[in-house]
Amino acid sequence: MPDLIPSQQPSKRLFVQTHGCQMNVYDSSRMVELLEPLGYQLTEEASQADLLLLNSCHIREKASEKLFSELGRWRDLRKDRINQGHGRALIAVAGCVAQAEGQEILRRAPFVDIVVGPQSYPRLAAMVAKAEAGQRALLDTEFPAEPKFDSLPALRSDPTALNPTGNVKNVSAFLAIQEGCDRFCSFCVVPFTRGAEYSRPVADIVREAKQLVAAGARDITLLGQNVNGWHGDDGNARPSSLGRLARILAEIPNLKRIRYMTSHPSDVDMDLIIAHGELPQLMPFLHLPVQSGSDSILAAMNRSHSVADFMRSVDLLRQHRPDMAFSSDFIVGFPGESDADFKATLELVRAVRFAQAYSFKYSPRPGTLAASLPNPVEAHVQDERLQELQALIQELQDGFNDGMVGDTVPVLFEKEGRHSNQIVGKTPWLQPVVVEVADDPDSWIGLERNVTLESRMVYSFKGQMAKATTPEIDLQMVES
Ligand code: 5AD
Ligand code: SF4
Numbered sequence: 153m154p155d156l157i158p159s160q161q162p163s164k165r166l167f168v169q170t171h172g173c174q175m176n177v178y179d180s181s182r183m184v185e186l187l188e189p190l191g192y193q194l195t196e197e198a199s200q201a202d203l204l205l206l207n208s209c210h211i212r213e214k215a216s217e218k219l220f221s222e223l224g225r226w227r228d229l230r231k232d233r234i235n236q237g238h239g240r241a242l243i244a245v246a247g248c249v250a251q252a253e254g255q256e257i258l259r260r261a262p263f264v265d266i267v268v269g270p271q272s273y274p275r276l277a278a279m280v281a282k283a284e285a286g287q288r289a290l291l292d293t294e295f296p297a298e299p300k301f302d303s304l305p306a307l308r309s310d311p312t313a314l315n316p317t318g319n320v321k322n323v324s325a326f327l328a329i330q331e332g333c334d335r336f337c338s339f340c341v342v343p344f345t346r347g348a349e350y351s352r353p354v355a356d357i358v359r360e361a362k363q364l365v366a367a368g369a370r371d372i373t374l375l376g377q378n379v380n381g382w383h384g385d386d387g388n389a390r391p392s393s394l395g396r397l398a399r400i401l402a403e404i405p406n407l408k409r410i411r412y413m414t415s416h417p418s419d420v421d422m423d424l425i426i427a428h429g430e431l432p433q434l435m436p437f438l439h440l441p442v443q444s445g446s447d448s449i450l451a452a453m454n455r456s457h458s459v460a461d462f463m464r465s466v467d468l469l470r471q472h473r474p475d476m477a478f479s480s481d482f483i484v485g486f487p488g489e490s491d492a493d494f495k496a497t498l499e500l501v502r503a504v505r506f507a508q509a510y511s512f513k514y515s516p517r518p519g520t521l522a523a524s525l526p527n528p529v530e531a532h533v534q535d536e537r538l539q540e541l542q543a544l545i546q547e548l549q550d551g552f553n554d555g556m557v558g559d560t561v562p563v564l565f566e567k568e569g570r571h572s573n574q575i576v577g578k579t580p581w582l583q584p585v586v587v588e589v590a591d592d593p594d595s596w597i598g599l600e601r602n603v604t605l606e607s608r609m610v611y612s613f614k615g616q617m618a619k620a621t622t623p624e625i626d627l628q629m630v631e632s
Pocket of ligand 2: 333334335336337340341342343377378416
């Protein structure tokens with residue numbers, strides 16, 4: 153619990169930069185809320201800020217290094233600000249680098265005022281109040297006994313803090329339901345930076361989901377480092393499953409779309425697969441990282457699933473929801489990865505026909521098992537493999553998108569387009585669609601309509617509102 157109770161104060165400006173995953177995006181929005189009682193309002197201008205907050209990512213070396221280059225820029229900004237006669241800005245580092253390398257940050261960047269790990273956000277406001285009072289080098293990277301979510305204040309009903317640009321309705325929103333990971337994949341820092349798995353209880357999740365919907369959300373992505381391992385208390389002191397949670401959330405009026413990420417293949421159970429077949433709200437687009445198409449590399453990665461296990465889940469999901477599309481993550485050049493192992497990855501990518509995927513060169517991370525494995529893959533081989541894999545993924549993604557031109561699909565409108573008569577929405581597969589409308593584009597935000605996809609731009613479509621030709625389509629067009 154905070155040891156300083158913040159009082160309402162005049163407006164100060166807060167600049168937030170978020171690196172890494174969606175969980176960090178969610179955490180940043182919660183930190184913005186936590187700092188509001190101290191008088192902090194978001195600004196998009198770092199040079200104007202009284203408090204600069206960087207929510208950092210530790211997943212790969214490149215991500216960590218990005219923190220230090222940004223901090224260097226912020227130090228110069230702060231000097232300029234002082235030279236111009238303005239007050240001294242505070243600099244705070246949050247997120248996974250703060251957790252893993254808190255002392256190192258204070259050594260390499262001694263001008264940083266606050267270092268706060270992801271489990272310590274409930275105490276952030278108190279730390280900022282102390283820093284404002286002149287204390288320096290405040291560090292909090294404890295893993296407290298009390299789960300973070302239980303000690304964060306409930307979400308505010310006004311949603312603007314969830315959207316750093318302030319004025320757009322948040323049709324899509326994130327909701328963290330689970331944090332931490334017990335799986336210890338041999339390459340991954342997450343179990344060290346985010347700690348053991350914790351699942352929020354059903355009642356808290358439903359309350360937050362209803363608040364988000366009341367504030368305009370229509371598409372909610374449930375977040376967790378191992379989200380389908382979620383097993384929160386369902387009120388009967390029983391652990392539940394993600395499939396069950398999806399059924400409960402699907403009862404919320406006006407919540408049109410439910411997604412979840414990031415999932416582990418070993419936690420895809422029959423309950424979840426059946427839910428995909430039965431719940432129209434559960435979107436047919438699943439991010440399911442597989443990392444490699446080689447069983448021996450999967451074993452060295454401590455992934456606890458084989459290629460065949462993964463394919464079985466993909467096939468079952470497609471049987472229950474035929475329009476299911478998949479996204480994934482891949483690591484190339486893991487220690488010991490042979491040409492044959494890499495070919496097996498390419499084969500898996502072709503077999504699944506991923507609609508989208510992210511791929512990375514293996515990056516050894518401090519404290520992880522894989523960091524001490526022999527047989528590193530040479531850098532130029534890593535580069536070649538990454539290029540080949542990314543070219544294949546791009547080809548499949550283009551094919552997936554081209555295959556949809558001419559289709560009529562439900563589009564949920566999220567924001568105005570670049571031109572004054574345009575509205576932009578998303579398909580169930582998260583492809584952006586631009587549609588021209590005759591009336592005020594703003595009045596379409598939050599509505600879902602059937603749209604015929606007319607042409608593809610690079611990653612988006614141009615579409616036209618579909619004519620309601622069948623009673624079925626008419627029915628879908630009625631807003632509940
Ligand atoms: N090196 C390269 N990629 C990594 N990832 C996680 N750890 C590493 C690492 N040490 C990738 C995985 C994961 C994604 C979020 O980042 O593919 O799914
Ligand atoms: Fe990292 Fe593996 Fe846990 Fe995902 S499942 S967060 S890759 S340890």
